[in-house]
Amino acid sequence: MNPRIPTDHDEAGRWLQNFAVAHAKRENPRLEVTVEMGDAREGRSYGLRLVLGAASLPPWSEPPIELSYEDVAEGRTRVAWCDATAERIRAAARRLLAQAPSGETRSA
Numbered sequence: 001m002n003p004r005i006p007t008d009h010d011e012a013g014r015w016l017q018n019f020a021v022a023h024a025k026r027e028n029p030r031l032e033v034t035v036e037m038g039d040a041r042e043g044r045s046y047g048l049r050l051v052l053g054a055a056s057l058p059p060w061s062e063p064p065i066e067l068s069y070e071d072v073a074e075g076r077t078r079v080a081w082c083d084a085t086a087e088r089i090r091a092a093a094r095r096l097l098a099q100a101p102s103g104e105t106r107s108a
Helices: 009-024 069-075 079-099
Strands: 032-036 045-052 055-057 065-068
Touching: 009 032, 009 045, 009 069, 009 079, 045 069, 045 079, 055 079, 065 069, 065 079, 069 079
Parallel strands: none
Antiparallel strands: 032 045, 045 055, 045 065
């Protein structure tokens, strides 16, 4: 059984930011992650985007990867959810790296 650890939207968002950065950087240390969690998303959702230089995944012209607040708040205590989300982030990172010019993909 997984514990129900109380959290609020901001704390879960910070956890998601750290989690996503840690997994994206395993693919390439130059990758960055943005997590949208402003007022319009408060208590509802997060928008996740991987960034490499001027490129992003999803592209800037498209909506970010959506994660609900409930999924993040509950999922962060479940190994299976964390594993699946980490793989989703790493797969997106690999797609972004494959699309980027070769100079941007070199490790620091």
